Amino acid sequence: MAELAKATTTEPTGEPGRRTALLDEQWCIGPKMHGGYLLALLAQAAVDELADGTGPDDGSRAGAAHDVPEAVTGTFLRAPDPGPAVVTVDVLRRGRGATQVRARLDQDDRPCVEIALVLGAVPAPGPHEGDISPAPVALPPFERCERRPVDTPDGRGGLPLMEVVDTRLAPDSLGFLSGRPTGEGRLSGWAELDTREPWSPVGLLVALDVLPPASFDLGLTGWSPTMSLTAHVHAVPAPGPLRLTQWVDHLAGERMHESCRVWDTDGRMVGQATQLAAVRR
Amino acid sequence: MAELAKATTTEPTGEPGRRTALLDEQWCIGPKMHGGYLLALLAQAAVDELADGTGPDDGSRAGAAHDVPEAVTGTFLRAPDPGPAVVTVDVLRRGRGATQVRARLDQDDRPCVEIALVLGAVPAPGPHEGDISPAPVALPPFERCERRPVDTPDGRGGLPLMEVVDTRLAPDSLGFLSGRPTGEGRLSGWAELDTREPWSPVGLLVALDVLPPASFDLGLTGWSPTMSLTAHVHAVPAPGPLRLTQWVDHLAGERMHESCRVWDTDGRMVGQATQLAAVRR
Numbered sequence: 001m002a003e004l005a006k007a008t009t010t011e012p013t014g015e016p017g018r019r020t021a022l023l024d025e026q027w028c029i030g031p032k033m034h035g036g037y038l039l040a041l042l043a044q045a046a047v048d049e050l051a052d053g054t055g056p057d058d059g060s061r062a063g064a065a066h067d068v069p070e071a072v073t074g075t076f077l078r079a080p081d082p083g084p085a086v087v088t089v090d091v092l093r094r095g096r097g098a099t100q101v102r103a104r105l106d107q108d109d110r111p112c113v114e115i116a117l118v119l120g121a122v123p124a125p126g127p128h129e130g131d132i133s134p135a136p137v138a139l140p141p142f143e144r145c146e147r148r149p150v151d152t153p154d155g156r157g158g159l160p161l162m163e164v165v166d167t168r169l170a171p172d173s174l175g176f177l178s179g180r181p182t183g184e185g186r187l188s189g190w191a192e193l194d195t196r197e198p199w200s201p202v203g204l205l206v207a208l209d210v211l212p213p214a215s216f217d218l219g220l221t222g223w224s225p226t227m228s229l230t231a232h233v234h235a236v237p238a239p240g241p242l243r244l245t246q247w248v249d250h251l252a253g254e255r256m257h258e259s260c261r262v263w264d265t266d267g268r269m270v271g272q273a274t275q276l277a278a279v280r281r
Numbered sequence: 282m283a284e285l286a287k288a289t290t291t292e293p294t295g296e297p298g299r300r301t302a303l304l305d306e307q308w309c310i311g312p313k314m315h316g317g318y319l320l321a322l323l324a325q326a327a328v329d330e331l332a333d334g335t336g337p338d339d340g341s342r343a344g345a346a347h348d349v350p351e352a353v354t355g356t357f358l359r360a361p362d363p364g365p366a367v368v369t370v371d372v373l374r375r376g377r378g379a380t381q382v383r384a385r386l387d388q389d390d391r392p393c394v395e396i397a398l399v400l401g402a403v404p405a406p407g408p409h410e411g412d413i414s415p416a417p418v419a420l421p422p423f424e425r426c427e428r429r430p431v432d433t434p435d436g437r438g439g440l441p442l443m444e445v446v447d448t449r450l451a452p453d454s455l456g457f458l459s460g461r462p463t464g465e466g467r468l469s470g471w472a473e474l475d476t477r478e479p480w481s482p483v484g485l486l487v488a489l490d491v492l493p494p495a496s497f498d499l500g501l502t503g504w505s506p507t508m509s510l511t512a513h514v515h516a517v518p519a520p521g522p523l524r525l526t527q528w529v530d531h532l533a534g535e536r537m538h539e540s541c542r543v544w545d546t547d548g549r550m551v552g553q554a555t556q557l558a559a560v561r562r
Contacts, residue, residue: 070536071509071557073354075381075397077374092392093358097535097559098508100356102383102395111373114383116356116397118509118557123534128562130499132466132532185413218411227379228352228399230511232538232557234531250515250550251413253404254378255351257513257553269531272538274555276352276399276513278378281409 002026003195004164004203008037010045010087012052017089019045021105025082027206028160032079035113035226036209037161038105042087042115043069044202046101049089050119066099066119068201073116073230080105080112097121122201123235136263137245139170142190146174165210166192166241176216185218185248187211192241199237199264208260208273211246215256215279218248222280224256229275240265254279283307284476285445285484289318291326291368293333298370300326302386306363308487309441313360316394316507317490318442319386323368323396324350324483327382330370331400347380347400349482354397354511361386361393378402403482404516417544418526420451423471427455446491447473447522457497466499466529468492473522480518480545489541489554492527496537496560499529503561505537510556521546535560 007027010019027037047067085107092100097120104114139145145168150158169189175181191207193199199207208231213224246260260273288308291300308318328348366388373381378401385395420426426449431439450470456462472488474480480488489512494505527541541554 116354132529248413
């Protein structure tokens with residue numbers, strides 16, 4: 001079982017901004033790579049390229065490293081398969097407070113995912129006056145929630161990702177499995193890496209896309225391919241399982257807009273995401 | 282007074298994917314261009330480039346045009362000034378259901394804003410089973426709300442944008458002006474174009490960024506420059522003023538995460554946005 005940190009490693013090619021990747025089949029949903037895994041791999045490639053690189057430097061290197069993906073938008077073009085891929089990293093601007101990067105994953109010379117990425121420094125801990133942070137979603141304890149199986153009941157194919165991400169839905173989010181969704185359009189639960197390695201800021205990009213589509217809780221059981229996913233990472237999570245909730249903001253016709261929030265074991269909101277997905281009815 | 286449609290027009294240069302723009306000073310906040318205006322200009326440039334262009338074609342042109350910005354993420358690199366600028370449009374993929382584009386605005390050979398854009402077709406009207414759409418924010422009638430002035434009371438400079446976008450905050454969102462913010466971190470109001478031209482799907486990108494920072498309602502009156510803004514457009518708005526609400530999702534240290542929702546006069550939610558902004562205390 002590979003650690004997420006290892007599964008998202010890319011290798012420099014010697015050509016600036018160009019790295020090679022090996023997409024790990026363990027991080028698949030059905031036969032295709034998981035979207036959050038692809039975002040994490042691209043963000044990590046950008047962080048590593050900045051650390052290795054000899055690109056333009058306006059002084060930021062003297063200060064804190066920019067290795068937190070403060071805002072990431074992934075545009076999903078084609079679903080890549082496990083196996084070799086190429087990552088291209090373009091630094092758009094290096095600033096004191098943030099570095100902006102674009103990165104793309106190609107497979108067989110075809111673009112698969114492109115991300116727009118704002119990288120920042122690890123935020124200073126400790127509360128400030130006026131801070132606002134929503135309270136964590138209420139969940140039964142991690143140990144009392146059942147781990148999601150690798151096999152789906154409808155025979156639509158396995159979920160290898162569930163081996164590497166120990167994902168546990170709250171009991172009241174399980175209705176869709178027996179044809180009794182709540183109709184609210186919300187799923188909540190826990191996520192912990194199977195290796196028990198702590199979630200990193202880059203790893204949160206996986207967590208922010210790990211729950212099933214919230215449309216399942218509306219009785220819409222078709223898959224909903226992500227078209228665009230925007231994740232914001234607020235902080236370095238405390239060790240331990242993450243609390244997650246994901247809900248349908250808006251659904252009309254062939255399109256769904258979903259939001260997700262994530263809290264760490266200290267009860268701090270450490271990330272949030274919104275996505276545009278296609279709805280297949 | 283230029284129409285928004287005119288103020289966001291760009292001209293082809295003859296070189297594929299390259300267009301010229303004239304950033305209209307009327308669409309400024311203080312001395313700098315408004316972020317939503319820049320997103321609208323770039324999205325419109327992408328739509329026009331697709332219509333003019335002779336790029337790769339996998340059959341989508343035979344079907345509906347893709348001219349609705351279903352998902353746009355703008356990464357803000359440098360704030361451009363009014364005046365000439367250059368737009369570069371790169372089509373990443375043309376599909377049946379959507380076209381993915383990247384576009385960038387440069388001024389004086391320096392990149393200012395880059396967008397990731399998913400363009401789709403005008404969605405079929407009419408409700409479907411399982412649709413979810415949040416109820417519109419409650420507001421006093423448009424006529425009973427006061428239009429925001431072009432001059433700011435603190436002398437920090439004018440808001441020319443308020444001449445072209447008739448923006449009216451609800452009375453209970455005005456507390457920040459007299460040092461009595463509600464502390465909830467939410468501002469709500471109306472927005473109508475001064476020309477009374479109907480809001481277009483591309484125009485919604487302006488509306489989704491037109492309210493003051495919701496942090497004003499927390500008593501944090503420093504400006505909060507947008508670092509990354511993601512807007513989703515759901516539908517073509519019905520004519521008339523838009524209802525808007527914008528709130529702080531999360532605020533910690535030097536960073537704020539804001540969300541915005543927009544409804545048309547038929548009470549349909551037609552767009553939503555999230556942004557990462559810097560907080561200056």
